[in-house]
Amino acid sequence: VKKVKTIPKAQYGGRHTVTMLPGAGIGPELMSYVKEVFKYAGVPVDFEDVDIDPIADDNVDLDYAITSIRRNGVALKGNIETHSTEAGVMSRNVALRNELDLYVNVLHCVSYPGVNSRQKNIDIVIVRQNTEGEYSMLEHESVYGVVESMKVITSSNSERVARYAFEYAKRNGRKKVTTVHKANIMKLSDGLFLETSRRVAKNYPDIIHNDMIIDNCCMQLVSNPHQFDVVLTTNLYGAIVSNVVCGLLGGAGLLAGKNYGDHYTVFEPGTRNTGTSIAGKNVANPIAMLNAAVDMLRHLGHKHYASIIQNAINKTINQGIHTRDLGGSATSREVVDNILKHIKIATTTENFY
Ligand code: ADP
Ligand code: MG
Numbered sequence: 001v002k003k004v005k006t007i008p009k010a011q012y013g014g015r016h017t018v019t020m021l022p023g024a025g026i027g028p029e030l031m032s033y034v035k036e037v038f039k040y041a042g043v044p045v046d047f048e049d050v051d052i053d054p055i056a057d058d059n060v061d062l063d064y065a066i067t068s069i070r071r072n073g074v075a076l077k078g079n080i081e082t083h084s085t086e087a088g089v090m091s092r093n094v095a096l097r098n099e100l101d102l103y104v105n106v107l108h109c110v111s112y113p114g115v116n117s118r119q120k121n122i123d124i125v126i127v128r129q130n131t132e133g134e135y136s137m138l139e140h141e142s143v144y145g146v147v148e149s150m151k152v153i154t155s156s157n158s159e160r161v162a163r164y165a166f167e168y169a170k171r172n173g174r175k176k177v178t179t180v181h182k183a184n185i186m187k188l189s190d191g192l193f194l195e196t197s198r199r200v201a202k203n204y205p206d207i208i209h210n211d212m213i214i215d216n217c218c219m220q221l222v223s224n225p226h227q228f229d230v231v232l233t234t235n236l237y238g239a240i241v242s243n244v245v246c247g248l249l250g251g252a253g254l255l256a257g258k259n260y261g262d263h264y265t266v267f268e269p270g271t272r273n274t275g276t277s278i279a280g281k282n283v284a285n286p287i288a289m290l291n292a293a294v295d296m297l298r299h300l301g302h303k304h305y306a307s308i309i310q311n312a313i314n315k316t317i318n319q320g321i322h323t324r325d326l327g328g329s330a331t332s333r334e335v336v337d338n339i340l341k342h343i344k345i346a347t348t349t350e351n352f353y
Contacts, residue, residue, distance in 0.1 A: 013044075016300050019068040019075035020047040024054055025274035027078025030289035033336045034076065037290060041343050043297065043305045048072060052092055054081035062092050066099050069264055076296055077268040078289070079275075090137045093272065098131050100266070102259040103157055104164045105130040107242050107270045114318035115250040115326055124228045124245055125174065127165040128238025129193075130259055132157050135235045153189040153234065158196035164260075165197075165232040166204045176208040177201065180217045180233040180241060193234055218244055239272075246271050253285025253325045256292035258299075265299055267292040282331045285323040287313060290339070312342035 022028040031047075038045055050068050052061040069075045080092040096102075105128040111121055138150035165177050179197040183190040194211055201209035212220065214237045220227065221244050233241060246255055255270035269288035278284050290313055297306035316338045322328025323335060330338075 015044040015046055016074070016302075017046045017048055017072050018296065018300075019065065019072045020049050021065055021075060021077040021080060022049065022051065023078030023274070024081040025079065025276045025279045026284040027274070029280065029284060029332065030078060030269075030286055031076070033286045033332070034289055034293045036336065037309060037339060037343065038293070038305075040340050041305055041308055041347065043302065043309075045297070045300070045302070047076070052080050054083045057084045057086050057089060059089065059092075059095070062095060066096060069096075069100060069266065073264055074296060074299065075264075075266045076289075076293060077266050079268075079272050081274060094135050094137060096266070097259060100261055100264045101131065102261040102264065102266055103129065103131050104161050104260045105238060105242075105257055106164075106168070106260065107245070107255060107257040109242075109245045109249055109255055109270075111249055112254065112314070112317050114314075114320060115254070115322070117248060117250045119225050119248045122225050122245070122249055124225065125168065125172075125230045126238060126242050126245065127161060127168060127230060127232045128242065129157060129161045129234050130238075131235070133189075133235035151186070151189055153192050155192055155196055158193045159200060162197040162200040162232060165230055166200055166207060169207050169230045170204060174207070174230050176210065176229040177204075178217075178228060178231050179209070179211040180214055180231055180237050181211060182214050182237070183211075184213060190234065197232055214240070217241060221245060222248065243271050251285075251325045253288050253323060254291070256288055256295050258295055265296075267296040267299070282333055283324055284332050285325050286332050286336055286339075287317070308343055308346050309339070311346060312339045315342045 020031055022031040048068055050065045052065055082089060082092045107126040109122055109124045109126065111117060132152045132154060134151045136150055136152040139147060141147050169177050179194055181190040181194045183194045225248060231241060246252060249255065252271040252273045257268055257270040259266040269292055275284055294306050294310050316335060321330045321335055321338045323330055323332060
């Protein structure tokens with residue numbers, strides 16, 4: 001297996017510069033909390049803010065964002081909106097992933113004991129193909145009233161995402177990989193994805209491999225989620241399965257996802273929501289974006305800062321300081337202030353001893 005390591009760009013004086021794409025809705029407020037927490041903890045990371053105009057009919061801002069990520073190697077991202085319906089202006093979230101060849105999305109879904117969720121003790125890793133399938137953006141109206149949309153599955157992308165899933169399983173002591181598909185109906189496209197995963201599985205005799213149809217998978221996730229370990233799937237099914245599992249664990253405000261390619265890495269909230277209706281109201285849950293920021297710190301090698309912030313987040317959740325999406329009554333501000341309080345306790349004790 002070719003070992004690929006994404007190396008964050010070396011930066012002057014041990015500091016890293018990271019691209020920040022706040023996006024729309026609650027993105028900007030969540031990013032301001034990240035900056036506040038980083039500043040408070042003394043994290044040696046500087047952000048290069050890039051705003052993308054949702055109304056623009058061109059891709060000038062997007063190109064700038066992509067250039068910035070190519071330079072910095074790493075980005076923290078909110079959900080970007082694309083209002084234009086002009087042909088040629090594609091979803092900027094999709095365009096960004098495709099341009100940077102971020103071919104795998106990883107969502108580690110672990111229950112928080114302090115969150116009153118529908119299912120307890122879940123620990124599922126979703127490995128999703130992130131650049132093709134139904135997101136190929138090849139749609140057209142062939143004749144009036146008839147729209148065709150192309151779903152593209154390639155053996156090369158199926159293979160590298162399958163390799164990622166099995167390699168992840170091997171390195172993290174996981175026992176089973178489940179390929180999720182609809183190969184009974186989409187025999188060629190999903191058939192290729194499934195067959196490729198079966199072929200890759202042969203190289204990992206210690207890891208159990210099975211497969212499941214997407215519809216049954218959704219039912220099984222809701223009724224018996226503990227049977228799942230690593231889930232390997234295509235782009236659209238991955239989006240659906242990710243949202244199902246996040247819903248079981250406590251919703252859109254908790255978990256973070258990672259987008260990997262061979263060269264660049266983009267961190268963002270796991271369910272990629274805009275949260276337009278709750279923006280600016282001091283009610284959005286800041287945890288998912290803070291978890292994305294913690295993942296980013298680990299990736300950059302700032303493990304010490306990552307664990308200080310992670311502990312502060314966990315303590316805050318376990319204390320029951322929850323925003324209303326988790327059934328609590330705390331504001332975003334109150335959650336962040338409590339996290340800052342725990343960072344202060346941790347850093348002061350350290351300085352003392
Ligand atoms: P919208 O259509 O309003 O932009 P989304 O589709 O982006 O909403 O989000 C789906 C749901 O998840 C919405 O109810 C939104 O309020 C909620 N949501 C998304 N992110 C968060 C968050 N960080 N905290 C609380 N609720 C959130
Ligand atoms: Mg939405």
